[in-house]
Amino acid sequence: MRLQQTAYGLQVLAPAKLNLFLDIRGRRPDDYHDLETVFVAVNLWDELLISSSPRLEFHLEYCGLPLSAGSSRLELKPESNLVLRAARLLWRATGQECGAHIFLRKRIPWEAGLGGGSADAAVALAGLNRWWNCGLTQPQLLELAAELGSDVPFFLAQSPLAIGRGRGEILTPCQLARKLHFVIVKPETGLSTAAVFRELSPGIPPVDLSQFLVPLERGLLSCAAQRLHNRLLDPAQKLSPAVAQTRQEFSRIPLLGHTLSGSGTSYFGWCVQRQQADHVAGLLRARGYRRVYVVQSVA
Numbered sequence: 001m002r003l004q005q006t007a008y009g010l011q012v013l014a015p016a017k018l019n020l021f022l023d024i025r026g027r028r029p030d031d032y033h034d035l036e037t038v039f040v041a042v043n044l045w046d047e048l049l050i051s052s053s054p055r056l057e058f059h060l061e062y063c064g065l066p067l068s069a070g071s072s073r074l075e076l077k078p079e080s081n082l083v084l085r086a087a088r089l090l091w092r093a094t095g096q097e098c099g100a101h102i103f104l105r106k107r108i109p110w111e112a113g114l115g116g117g118s119a120d121a122a123v124a125l126a127g128l129n130r131w132w133n134c135g136l137t138q139p140q141l142l143e144l145a146a147e148l149g150s151d152v153p154f155f156l157a158q159s160p161l162a163i164g165r166g167r168g169e170i171l172t173p174c175q176l177a178r179k180l181h182f183v184i185v186k187p188e189t190g191l192s193t194a195a196v197f198r199e200l201s202p203g204i205p206p207v208d209l210s211q212f213l214v215p216l217e218r219g220l221l222s223c224a225a226q227r228l229h230n231r232l233l234d235p236a237q238k239l240s241p242a243v244a245q246t247r248q249e250f251s252r253i254p255l256l257g258h259t260l261s262g263s264g265t266s267y268f269g270w271c272v273q274r275q276q277a278d279h280v281a282g283l284l285r286a287r288g289y290r291r292v293y294v295v296q297s298v299a
């Protein structure tokens with residue numbers, strides 16, 4: 001996350017995330033699953049601009065197009081958008097209903113497994129905490145973040161690489177030995193997170209995280225990339241032919257490794273360097289994918 005005072009107001013940038021490892025550790029009484037996951041923040045940014053207004057106002061733009069409250073996408077409707085929920089949580093915490101004009105310029109696609117909504121919620125919490133001088137501490141903000149969603153604390157924690165446990169909100173920051181390069185494809189169709197979790201087959205033995213993490217922390221990227229793992233890949237492929245097809249496309253391209261991010265539908269390939277990622281992106285665009293992103297881990 002990057003916070004900067006500008007002539008216009010406060011600008012906060014929210015990165016996307018990829019899950020380099022995601023395994024299920026069990027079912028919880030609250031209807032969620034316990035996870036063990038590795039998040040990495042990447043430089044595909046949503047931008048939040050906060051400026052003065054007597055009321056709480058919210059405007060959103062995706063790829064240059066304004067999206068109205070009449071949008072059929074529930075998460076983009078102002079009343080359900082996580083940014084506004086974040087603002088209202090701060091109202092509750094401070095006991096004051098302050099105003100602000102919030103403009104969200106979205107670049108991270110939704111229903112993508114890239115954490116876009118969670119990242120927006122995290123920057124809204126941090127940004128409005130600063131704008132309204134709420135004075136909440138980082139641990140207090142992390143508590144509010146966990147109320148907003150399982151991935152929100154990762155974006156608030158400011159660690160480019162972290163293990164997430166519990167629903168993903170119990171974080172252990174990790175060291176990143178080298179910059180990582182990826183190419184991401186977002187198929188046109190999306191997937192509901194709840195539907196993907198419902199499709200999980202029970203009784204599959206857990207995968208050992210250290211097999212992935214130890215080589216990654218030592219900078220042995222090709223070794224780590226061979227152990228990319230996402231337990232949600234099989235259910236996502238069952239539910240979405242687009243995911244299965246994208247996986248096949250990636251299998252034909254020489255890469256360090258490839259897998260699904262989160263519950264999809266974004267699929268990513270891990271590249272040795274930026275040049276390779278640009279080349280792979282060109283191949284994928286030539287095969288008809290419109291939403292292809294070349295990204296690096298955030299320093």
Ligand code: C5P
Binds near residue numbers: 032033150166197
């Ligand atoms: O985190 P979020 O509220 O977006 O999750 C949507 C749904 O996905 C949850 O209601 C739950 O059914 C499922 N889920 C889960 N375990 C998780 C995260 C999500 O079962 N760790």
